[in-house]
Amino acid sequence: MSSSSSITLKGCYTVTPMEPTWRGCLPLTEFDQLGIAIYTPILFYYRPPQNWLTPPTKIATTLKHSLSKVLVHFYPLAGRLRSKGNKHFELECNAKGAQFIEAESSLTLSDLGDFSSSSDNYRSYLFPQVDYTLPIQDRPLLIVQLTNFKCGDISISLLASHAVVDGQSATHFIAEWAQLARGEPLKRVPFLDRNILHNKEPCNGVNECKFDKPPLLLENSDSNVEEERKKKTTVAIIHVSKAQVERLRKIANESWNKPSNERNYTIYETITGHIWRSACIARGLKIDQPTVFGVVVDFRSRVKPSLPKKYFGNAIVNVVATSLAGDLMSKPLGYASSRIKEAIEKVNDEYVRSTLTDYIKRDYDRTLMYGYTVPFYRNPNLGAVSWTMLSYQKFDFGWGEEVYVIPGIHNILEGETYILPSSQVDGSLMCFICLQEVYMSAFKRHFYEGVIELDSLSKL
Known part of the structure; x- marks a missing residue:
C-alpha cells in the first residue's frame, strides 16, 4: 500500500x-x-x-x-x-x-x-x-x-x-x-x-435552448491567457460570523433598488456577490473585462411536477451570472447579488427541459468540456458550490458528531469556492476559495474590509 x-x-x-x-x-x-x-x-x-x-x-x-x-x-x-x-x-x-x-x-x-x-x-x-x-x-x-x-x-x-x-x-x-x-x-x-x-418532453428546436454558454476568457488581459492560467494557486478559508453574514445581507438588500414584491437576497446571493466583487478588485481586472460567476442550482423543486425529495441521482444544473468587472467594483453589493439572483431564478421547468433535451443531446462534447467537468471558473471568472443547505454537518455514526468537515480542497480549481456552515453551527460560515497565489492576500483584505465597511469598496 x-x-x-x-x-x-x-x-x-x-x-x-x-x-x-x-x-x-x-x-x-x-x-x-x-x-x-x-x-x-x-x-x-x-x-x-x-x-x-x-x-x-x-x-x-x-x-x-x-x-x-x-x-x-x-x-x-x-x-x-x-x-x-x-x-x-x-x-x-x-x-x-x-x-x-x-x-x-x-x-x-x-x-x-x-x-x-x-x-x-x-x-x-x-x-x-x-x-x-x-x-x-x-x-x-x-x-x-x-x-x-x-x-x-x-x-x-x-x-x-x-x-x-x-x-x-x-x-x-x-x-x-x-x-x-x-x-x-x-x-x-x-x-x-x-x-x-x-420522461421530460423536449423543447421545440435547438434555437430555444436556454442552457448557459461556455465561460468567458481573459479578453482584455495584458498578459498571455495561457501564461496567466499557469500561475500558482492557493486555497484560503474565509470565516464569516453570523453577525457579519447578517450585516452583509442587510447592506445588499438596502443598497440596490428592486421591485417591492421581489424577495430579499439570500445568504448565498449575498456572500457570493461579495466574493465576486472582491475577487475582481484583487485581480486588478479592467473595468470593461467581462466576468461570469458560476452557480450550481438544485432543480428538484423547480420542475413540474417536482421530483421526489429523495430522488437519488443528479438533479443540478450550472447557470452563470454575468457582468462587467467595472460594474461589480463600482456599484453597491446589491448589484452583484442581483446578477446572481437573476441567474438562479431563470432555472425553471422550461430551462431544465431545454438543458436536458436540446443542448446536451445535440452538443454533448461541448457540454462535457465546458458545462460540467470544466465549470465556469478560472480568472476572470469564479463559481461557488453551497453546502449550507445540504446538512453536511453533524453525522453521528455512534461515537458522536464530527468536529470538522471539509471538501477535498487538494484538487480544487482556481476560482472555485465551497461555502459550508462552520463547525460551531452558530450561523457562521466557512468559505474555501482557490485563487492564484499572487491575488490571495489582496482578496482577503478586500473581502474583510467589505465586511467591516462595505461602502469602502466602491472607493478603491
Whole structure:
C-alpha cells in the first residue's frame, strides 16, 4: 500500500450489500452523464470516546458492517458504470461493492491546521485515491477511507461518483449510513427510478435552448491567457460570523433598488456577490473585462411536477451570472447579488427541459468540456458550490458528531469556492476559495474590509 511520511495505508477491502439486491442496468440521465469521470470528495473528523477505541478494530468493524447494510437500500453505489458507446454510459447494478480503505497516521488535528495549505501534500492522503488506470467498468463508485490517528481521533473520507449522486443524494446516503451505524432503522428510502427525468418532453428546436454558454476568457488581459492560467494557486478559508453574514445581507438588500414584491437576497446571493466583487478588485481586472460567476442550482423543486425529495441521482444544473468587472467594483453589493439572483431564478421547468433535451443531446462534447467537468471558473471568472443547505454537518455514526468537515480542497480549481456552515453551527460560515497565489492576500483584505465597511469598496 502507498503511504506518505505521516500516513500509511494498512488495508483495502470490498464491501458488498449484506442482502441480495436488484440486478440490472439503470439509465443515466444526461445530467448524470456529465459526471462520469468526477468523484466528489468530503472528509469528516471525529474524536471518539474511549469506549469506542477498544478494541482498535471496533470502529472499522462498525463502519464496514453498517456500510454493507446501507448498500442494500442504496445499491446503485455498489454497482459499476458500463459504456453504451458514443460516450454514453449506463449504471450496472451488479453488487460488486464499495471500496473500504484503512489507514493510520501519526498526525493530530492541530497538525492538520485548517487544511488550506497547498504545500502539505500529506493532507491528500487522508482522502482515498481513484485508480484511473482501471477500466471504467472496474472502478468502484464509492470509495471510503478510515484514518486512525495516534491520538485516538479518526477521519472518514469519501469519494462518490458524480455519475450516481449529487450533493443532496450524497448527503442522504451518508445520513442513512450513520443512522444504521447507530443501530437505528433506515429513516428515508431513496427514490431510485431515473426514468422520471427521461420522461421530460423536449423543447421545440435547438434555437430555444436556454442552457448557459461556455465561460468567458481573459479578453482584455495584458498578459498571455495561457501564461496567466499557469500561475500558482492557493486555497484560503474565509470565516464569516453570523453577525457579519447578517450585516452583509442587510447592506445588499438596502443598497440596490428592486421591485417591492421581489424577495430579499439570500445568504448565498449575498456572500457570493461579495466574493465576486472582491475577487475582481484583487485581480486588478479592467473595468470593461467581462466576468461570469458560476452557480450550481438544485432543480428538484423547480420542475413540474417536482421530483421526489429523495430522488437519488443528479438533479443540478450550472447557470452563470454575468457582468462587467467595472460594474461589480463600482456599484453597491446589491448589484452583484442581483446578477446572481437573476441567474438562479431563470432555472425553471422550461430551462431544465431545454438543458436536458436540446443542448446536451445535440452538443454533448461541448457540454462535457465546458458545462460540467470544466465549470465556469478560472480568472476572470469564479463559481461557488453551497453546502449550507445540504446538512453536511453533524453525522453521528455512534461515537458522536464530527468536529470538522471539509471538501477535498487538494484538487480544487482556481476560482472555485465551497461555502459550508462552520463547525460551531452558530450561523457562521466557512468559505474555501482557490485563487492564484499572487491575488490571495489582496482578496482577503478586500473581502474583510467589505465586511467591516462595505461602502469602502466602491472607493478603491
